[in-house]
Amino acid sequence: MATRAPAATGKLLQGFRKWYYNACGFNKLGLMRDDTIHEDSDVKEALRRLPENLYNDRIFRIKRALDLSMKQQILPKDMWTKYEEEVHYLEPYLKEVIQERKEREEWSKK
Numbered sequence: 498m499a500t501r502a503p504a505a506t507g508k509l510l511q512g513f514r515k516w517y518y519n520a521c522g523f524n525k526l527g528l529m530r531d532d533t534i535h536e537d538s539d540v541k542e543a544l545r546r547l548p549e550n551l552y553n554d555r556i557f558r559i560k561r562a563l564d565l566s567m568k569q570q571i572l573p574k575d576m577w578t579k580y581e582e583e584v585h586y587l588e589p590y591l592k593e594v595i596q597e598r599k600e601r602e603e604w605s606k607k
Contacts, residue, residue, distance in 0.1 A: 526562035531587035
């Protein structure tokens with residue numbers, strides 16, 4: 498019985514994550530979560546390191562979302578970004594940039 502509790506909690510959390518993902522609304526414009534990250538210096542460096550095809554895909558999604566927003570429209574439901582298809586394409590690059598910045602800060606303290 499004790500082994501069921503974590504599985505049930507995991508399913509509940511997964512359900513909440515899906516609900517929250519859809520409630521945010523960016524998926525209705527065809528955006529991914531990483532497209533909505535606030536661009537500080539770390540994010541800008543991570544974007545600079547993105548492969549060209551990923552960067553171009555990001556720019557396309559953002560331009561399409563801006564156009565839809567201006568027209569006060571959303572994409573047809575079959576074109577929405579789905580929770581299951583979500584890819585955190587920027588996360589590995591961002592982690593690397595943050596790690597390097599922290600290392601530089603440590604070196605500059607010495």
